[in-house]
Amino acid sequence: MLVHDNPPTRSLAETAYREIRDLLVTVRIRPGAPLSEEQLTRQLGMGRTPVREAIKRLEAERLVVVYPRRGMFATEIHLSDLELLTAVRAPLEGEAAFHAARRLFRADRERLRALRDEAGHCAAGAAAEIDLDSRVHRAIYDAAHNPYLAATLEQYYNLILRIWHFGLDRLPEVTSHIAELVPLLDAVLAGAADQARALAVEHVVSFQREVSAAL
Incomplete structure (x- = not known):
């Protein structure tokens, strides 16, 4: 039974x-x-x-x-975790962006357009930047329409967010990191799947470089 x-x-x-x-x-x-x-x-x-x-x-x-x-x-946080997580997360983020660009439904498109407009005028400050970055990544996961990929990326993203919060007082503003979301969202919205994949991977890798240099 x-x-x-x-x-x-x-x-x-x-x-x-x-x-x-x-x-x-x-x-x-x-x-x-x-x-x-x-x-x-x-x-x-x-x-x-x-x-x-x-x-x-x-x-x-x-x-x-x-x-x-x-x-x-x-769980303890070790800086070496950032590099290890990035090695796994970057190609998966690329896959999510690639499939999002190919599978956008109307609701996905409206959500991503709103986030793209917001990313172009994001308020300065760590709280606003973290919040926007979180919403963009999760919107792309949803738009990929692969629940297994989304669940895996959500887990890795939470671990990255934890490192971000942990080092917040030692990190410079990551406005450039947020600015990278604009061309990424443009590529997804345009259906440019290969470009979206490349931009998503670079977005993740550049964040790892920036945080590692600061910490």
Whole structure:
């Protein structure tokens, strides 16, 4: 007999995952810090089951590490991770942009046009830049219409975002990085798949160079 998850439990687990993930990605939970299941249940105002499910998922995504008899901890951040992540992420970002350029639906096109206009007039400041960069990447993942590719890229992008937040006070403004989104979005919108792929790869690689030089 098939056993179906209870929808409210699924929803709570997803909520717990997103809230804990955001705490980790924005380093409000510092790298290496211990995690308390009891404290998280109180902070989120929900039961242990959704929090446990969220922790399992975050462990699989390398944002949390669990040591037997020691407990749960936010994963440490090492600068070498940036280069390793970029080596894997860059070609996948290129594939997402390539397929987005070939598969745009009307809703995708409207969303990307709005983001392209916004990228041309992005407000200065780290918070605005990170927010826009996140929305552009995720819109391209969605427009590629490949849920397996999107899920993989989302995981890697969260790890990159965490490094970005971690080094924020030591990084210069990345306005040039945001400016690169304009030709990338133009290529996707024009259906120039090969150009979109090349621009997406260069966008990811240039960010790695910029952050590595600063840190």
